[in-house]
Amino acid sequence: MFHFTAIVTCLAILFYFLTSIQVAKARAAFGVKAPATTGHPDFERVFRVQMNTLEWMPIFLPSLWLFAVYVSDPFAAALGIVWIVGRILYLTGYTQAAEKRSRGFGIQAMVCGVLWLGALGGILWRLIHP
Amino acid sequence: MFHFTAIVTCLAILFYFLTSIQVAKARAAFGVKAPATTGHPDFERVFRVQMNTLEWMPIFLPSLWLFAVYVSDPFAAALGIVWIVGRILYLTGYTQAAEKRSRGFGIQAMVCGVLWLGALGGILWRLIHP
Amino acid sequence: MFHFTAIVTCLAILFYFLTSIQVAKARAAFGVKAPATTGHPDFERVFRVQMNTLEWMPIFLPSLWLFAVYVSDPFAAALGIVWIVGRILYLTGYTQAAEKRSRGFGIQAMVCGVLWLGALGGILWRLIHP
Numbered sequence: 436m437f438h439f440t441a442i443v444t445c446l447a448i449l450f451y452f453l454t455s456i457q458v459a460k461a462r463a464a465f466g467v468k469a470p471a472t473t474g475h476p477d478f479e480r481v482f483r484v485q486m487n488t489l490e491w492m493p494i495f496l497p498s499l500w501l502f503a504v505y506v507s508d509p510f511a512a513a514l515g516i517v518w519i520v521g522r523i524l525y526l527t528g529y530t531q532a533a534e535k536r537s538r539g540f541g542i543q544a545m546v547c548g549v550l551w552l553g554a555l556g557g558i559l560w561r562l563i564h565p
Numbered sequence: 566m567f568h569f570t571a572i573v574t575c576l577a578i579l580f581y582f583l584t585s586i587q588v589a590k591a592r593a594a595f596g597v598k599a600p601a602t603t604g605h606p607d608f609e610r611v612f613r614v615q616m617n618t619l620e621w622m623p624i625f626l627p628s629l630w631l632f633a634v635y636v637s638d639p640f641a642a643a644l645g646i647v648w649i650v651g652r653i654l655y656l657t658g659y660t661q662a663a664e665k666r667s668r669g670f671g672i673q674a675m676v677c678g679v680l681w682l683g684a685l686g687g688i689l690w691r692l693i694h695p
Numbered sequence: 696m697f698h699f700t701a702i703v704t705c706l707a708i709l710f711y712f713l714t715s716i717q718v719a720k721a722r723a724a725f726g727v728k729a730p731a732t733t734g735h736p737d738f739e740r741v742f743r744v745q746m747n748t749l750e751w752m753p754i755f756l757p758s759l760w761l762f763a764v765y766v767s768d769p770f771a772a773a774l775g776i777v778w779i780v781g782r783i784l785y786l787t788g789y790t791q792a793a794e795k796r797s798r799g800f801g802i803q804a805m806v807c808g809v810l811w812l813g814a815l816g817g818i819l820w821r822l823i824h825p
Contacts (some may be wrong), residue, residue, distance in 0.1 A: 470613040483730040492623040493752040622753040
């Protein structure tokens with residue numbers, strides 16, 4: 436079973452959900468009414484945090500689970516925690532200024548790279564050693 | 566096996582696909598040519614229905630499946646049907662006016678909350694009672 | 696096990712990741728700074744390639760895996776490869792002109808239709824023949 440990866444999946448969903456709450460708050464704070472998604476740069480950066488997190492979910496979640504299945508459940512979960520931390524740094528940085536988004540972005544991208552490479556390596560290993 | 570959840574997943578994908586068909590129709594009806602995604606408020610609301618459904622897919626689908634695996638397949642599927650109904654109400658409401666999107670949105674959000682909490686509870690239960 | 700589908704999932708994630716690299720390059724080439732996502736039609740088409748690929752990921756990946764589980768792993772993987780090829784044609788076409796996106800789009804949409812129908816058929820078959 437993959438209990439640790441399952442918990443981290445729940446936490447990643449929670450974080451992602453919180454980025455959309457930030458967008459709702461920023462809509463009210465900067466007077467950007469739905470369906471508009473532009474109109475104030477401070478709103479647009481908060482909106483981009485949610486969108487970018489959404490954009491990375493189909494990279495993160497499948498890589499996380501393939502890594503968990505083909506390599507290790509606790510190792511996948513540990514990497515998933517680092518991903519969430521990177522995402523939190525990205526959120527706090529980008530909300531302040533567009534230039535401050537790089538560090539958190541780099542961390543979460545690196546984690547996804549490790550998960551993806553580990554998963555691919557694990558799959559190929561199993562194909563070769565059935 | 567998780568046959569009921571699998572069927573509801575197919576239905577959720579079908580509904581989500583239909584929201585993108587609505588966008589294609591709205592492009593033609595309101596003269597908003599690709600790659601533009603703004604230009605007419607009636608188009609923008611239809612576009613936001615698709616985008617918001619997309620935004621919730623990484624919340625709904627993993628929560629649904631973790632709930633199915635850790636709690637119950639038919640119960641997950643039943644909640645999934647309620648989610649789709651909430652999404653249909655959201656679509657029909659938002660297409661009319663931005664203010665009419667709340668009820669359907671609330672239903673689908675509540676379903677996701679139940680799925681998420683149930684999944685997390687189920688995982689923690691299994692960790693404690695191996 | 697579903698080794699072939701797992702590999703194709705890694706390849707699909709890689710392709711999707713490359714569409715976001717194209718967006719970063721187009722930001723630099725056409726002077727569209729984050730968080731803006733509009734401002735130059737050549738940038739906007741590249742951005743829409745990434746967004747549209749994102750939009751199809753929740754259709755493609757679940758359909759692919761349900762097909763793999765309920766029908767066939769190598770057949771799912773083969774269809775997944777055709778999907779990626781369709782996506783590459785969509786990318787190269789749309790980057791040139793909005794009108795040139797149709798062929799690749801049609802191929803990847805058809806593959807998703809086959810995966811979805813096959814998955815649904817497979818699930819119903821198993822329900823009827825337990």
